[in-house]
Amino acid sequence: MSAVLNQIPQAEFDAGIDVTGRVQGQQALLTPAALAFLAGLHRAFEPARQARLAARQARQQAFDAGALPQFRADTAHLRAGDWTVTPAPAALRDRRVEITGPVDPKMVINALNSGANCYMADFEDSTSPTWANLITGQQALRAAISGDLVHEANGKRYELRPQAEQAVLIVRPRGWHLDEKHVLVDGRRMSAALFDAGLFCFHNAKALAERDRGPYLYLPKLESMEEAALWGQVLDDIEARLGLPHGQIRVTVLIETLPAAFEMDEILYALKDRIVGLNCGRWDYIFSYIKTLRRHPDRVLPERGQVTMTQPFLRAYSELLIQTCHRRGAHAMGGMAAQIPIRDDAAANAAALARVRADKLREVTAGHDGTWVAHPGLIAVAREVFDARMPGPNQLDNRREDVHVEAADLLQPCLGTITRAGFENNVEVCVRYLAAWLDGNGCVPIHHLMEDAATAEIARAQLWQWLHFPELGGGLLHLDDGTPVDFALLERALIALPGRLRAEPGLPGIARVSEAIGLLDRLTHAETLAPFLTLPAYERLD
Structure with a gap:
């Protein structure tokens, strides 16, 4: 244990909380009040999280035995009903280009300064969850929100632009399936999702609310409406504990699992007071297709490079998401452009940018309201394509009533x-x-x-x-x-x-x-x- 941490009287902490990770300066984040807040979330929601994970496992066992995902019969009335979600806040009405990446200080500054509409600060797929990375990321976001974040490296100094010129911050916590092993509550590991979202909101929610900037979250890896409803209960609880009005925390859900593609209406309904949109998390979705149907030999996919969004099962997923979102008044966000600029080969760089342009043209033409990039060098290309085809802030009026997707369309294997x-x-x-x-x-x-x-x-x-x-x-x-x-x-x-x-x-x-x-x-x-x-x-x- 560090000398600094040893200076904190142990009696100030809840006796049931044990923080095993050690990073210089973490005591400024993990105050007694913050730890008590996190422990409260764990004690309130850990049993429900475990129940939802058990339900995932049981459903996967059915798929392994030969069952296939289907639209739920017990929620047919929700899919048929005439309802909409709460309209998006002003800061999230135009999301045509979102940049995503990890939460180290340099990335946070560059992403907020990038010229993108939004920055998804990612504690999940693009962050290796070392204790140092997690604490540094939380520190960086807290400093960015207060306007104090500065980073110096290799003789360069990185500073934030004025807040009015920054991308809108959206934070992605880790998924329900992950634990945070460095924080034990009553001897058990805390949910990584509750740790990430809880600590961020504890320190930043009020400051963001005062500026009409959320907090805003991206929720990953959901597989059912019940998992979405659990997030709704958690966020209700966070708002109540922090004295925020109901619905202050707004969310976007990534549809990046095959089971979730069959419950898009239901997920929107479960979060309808706070959800802003759904996102085509294409790479995780392909992974989930493989994992969900892992024991179905008639649905094995060819190599990754051939599994593009033009394949019928992926096109059906994208178009159903657009239709579902726009029917309910929610944004339909497109997927990630994984290409990065190639500085030492002009021809290869031009070819990469052409692939990005074609992908973004496909998305905006289909009706998506925005898209993701992984590198600041792609923002201009994505923006040019969306500006040309989407003059307004979004395409919610494009209802895509021509789309008719059945279960078989979402499950159709592709040749290759x-x-x-x-x-x-x-x-x-x-x-x-x-x-x-x-x-x-x-x-x-x-x-x-x-x-x-x-x-x-x-x-x-x-x-x-x-x-x-x-x-x-x-x-x-x-x-x-x-x-x-x-x-x-x-x-x-x-x-x-x-x-x-x-x-x-x-x-x-x-x-x-x-x-x-x-x-x-x-x-x-x-x-x-x-x-x-x-x-x-x-x-x-x-």
């Missing part, structure tokens, strides 16, 4: 192949990302794409499903050149990887490549697909 390059790229992305994540970096550029946990999960889940395809009843898969997709192919790819990676100067996480290879090897050999790569990896952090 597995190339040697595609297989080996999955292996490389998994290992490189996991090594960097274990080293504390959750947002990693690989081959001119910004990879995060969602894209690594696609690669990892595909490898497991392809390698276990024979036992799923599908026979042996082959690459397009006839090579069997088996564990020998995986072993050859893993053996060749370390030498090639060590030849790259400055590779993030290079010291943990062997550890990442070992973890990927165990996960792919496991009889059952692990629900999340980050669950076993988290135990190795700090």
Whole structure:
């Protein structure tokens, strides 16, 4: 325990709270009042969270036994009803370009200064949840909201523009499935979602409310309306504890799981007093399709590069989201452009920007109200496309009544192949990302794409499903050149990887490549697909 932390009398803390993480300066965030606030959230909602996680597991067991996701019969009246959500606050009526990234001080400053309409500060897929990263991120956001955030590195000084020129801040806490192992309440780990959202709101909600800036949250990884309703209860409780009016905290929900795509109306209804929109979290959605249907050999996807948003099952998902949102008066946000500028190759950079432009044109033409980028260099391209096709702040009047999506449309597998390059790229992305994540970096550029946990999960889940395809009843898969997709192919790819990676100067996480290879090897050999790569990896952090 640090000398500074030892100066805090232990008697000031709730006896049931134990903070095991140690970072210089954390006592300014984790005050006795803040810890009591977090403990109250845990005690009030941990049983319901565990019940919802158990319901997820039971539903997945049904899918593994052959069932398929369907629209719910017990909520048909909600889908048929004529209701709308509470209109968006003024700050969130125009969200045509949102930038997303981790919560380190430099990223926070650059994102808020980027010229994007909104910045999603991400404690989830693009942040490796080391204790230092989490506390530093909370400190950075608190300083940014107070106007005091400054960062100095490599002889440069980063400062915030005036608040009127900054992007609107939206915070994404971690999902319901994750624990925060550094905070124990009554001997049990706290929910990571409650820790992230609770600590942020405790310190910043009143200041943001006074400026009509929320707080605003992005809610990830939901699988059902009951999980959305649980968030509603949590936010009601936070508002009551902090003396905020009901509905002050506004949310956007990522539809990034296959089960949630069948409950979009229901999720909007469960949060209708505070929800602003839904987002097409495309990469996690592809991962969830693989994971949910992992034991359905007739629904195996080709390599990731061929699973684009023009594939029928993804187009159906996108168009249903737009139709559902606009019918209910909510924003329909598009997905992430993962490309990053290529500074040393003009031709390759032009090709990458052309792909971004085409993707954003598809989104705005379909009726999306805004889109995501991962790099400030893509903001101008995305804005140009949306400005040309969306002169107003959004497209809520585009009801897309031409869309007719059935359950089979959302489940339709896509045709394609597995190339040697595609297989080996999955292996490389998994290992490189996991090594960097274990080293504390959750947002990693690989081959001119910004990879995060969602894209690594696609690669990892595909490898497991392809390698276990024979036992799923599908026979042996082959690459397009006839090579069997088996564990020998995986072993050859893993053996060749370390030498090639060590030849790259400055590779993030290079010291943990062997550890990442070992973890990927165990996960792919496991009889059952692990629900999340980050669950076993988290135990190795700090």
